[in-house]
Amino acid sequence: DxxxxxxxRHEVTEMGQEVTLRCKPISGHDYLFWYRQTMMRGLELLIxxxxxxxxxxxxxxxxxxxxxxxxxSFSTLKIQPSEPRDSAVYFCASEGAQNTEAFFGQGxxxxxx
Amino acid sequence: xxxxxxxxxxxxxxxxxNYTIYCNYSTTSDRLYWxxxxxxxxLESLFVLLSNGAVKQEGRLMASLDTKARLSTLHITxxxxxxxxTYFCAVDKGFGNEKLTFGTGTRLTIIP
Numbered sequence: 001d002x003x004x005x006x007x008x009r010h011e012v013t014e015m016g017q018e019v020t021l022r023c024k025p026i027s028g029h030d031y032l033f034w035y036r037q038t039m040m041r042g043l044e045l046l047i048x049x050x051x052x053x054x055x056x057x058x059x060x061x062x063x064x065x066x067x068x069x070x071x072x073s074f075s076t077l078k079i080q081p082s083e084p085r086d087s088a089v090y091f092c093a094s095e096g097a098q099n100t101e102a103f104f105g106q107g108x109x110x111x112x113x
Numbered sequence: 114x115x116x117x118x119x120x121x122x123x124x125x126x127x128x129x130x131n132y133t134i135y136c137n138y139s140t141t142s143d144r145l146y147w148x149x150x151x152x153x154x155x156l157e158s159l160f161v162l163l164s165n166g167a168v169k170q171e172g173r174l175m176a177s178l179d180t181k182a183r184l185s186t187l188h189i190t191x192x193x194x195x196x197x198x199t200y201f202c203a204v205d206k207g208f209g210n211e212k213l214t215f216g217t218g219t220r221l222t223i224i225p
Contacts, residue, residue, distance in 0.1 A: 031211050033213065042215060042216075042217050042218060043201065043215040043218075045212060045213065045214070048211065048212060050211070055211075055212075056212050091155065091156070093156075095211060100161065101146050101158040101161050102146075102158075102213060103158065104148075104155045104156040104157075105155060106154075106155050107155055
């Protein structure tokens with residue numbers, strides 16, 4: 001398996017633009033997580049899905065952020081409109097059965113100017 | 114709210130020395146994970162600890178879990194430069210709650 005695949009790897013956008021981050025989890029994994037990493041706040045869980053259903057979105061910072069998982073092999077995290085404070089590395093991770101670890105993608109480095 | 118604290122936050126140590134990173138968490142959990150992150154890279158799973166008293170070792174790293182004390186340790190033996198990285202511990206509540214809360218991370222620098 002190629003692991004968790006995220007795209008794009010880098011994104012530079014202007015304030016106010018819409019940004020969509022994409023994730024393909026490891027095949028067969030039931031859980032999918034979106035994390036954000038910044039120097040100031042560390043690793044924060046934004047939202048996670050179980051079997052394509054959002055379970056906990058309490059970490060989503062604002063209504064500008066939305067996430068979807070239309071099927072078991074694809075998820076998106078959308079920011080609309082984007083702001084400079086959204087600049088961070090966004091990681092997607094997936095996990096199989098309970099009591100196993102989450103596997104992380106390579107991340108998307110987002111810069112909003 | 115589950116809180117996970119690591120110390121130290123920064124650690125510089127000489128090659129060949131031993132040291133321990135500590136991870137404390139605030140609520141009952143039997144599931145603790147250690148990850149490694151190299152600069153600009155993703156997180157790599159190191160250990161999964163699932164019960165009180167669990168101990169796992171891989172090369173120069175050994176992790177242990179004391180659920181009664183809500184404490185995990187990551188012990189480094191005879192450090193080598195390749196171990197320089199940031200180490201994170203993470204905890205979830207289990208019982209179907211897979212929300213993984215990460216510690217602040219410990220940036221480890223091994224000095225030749």
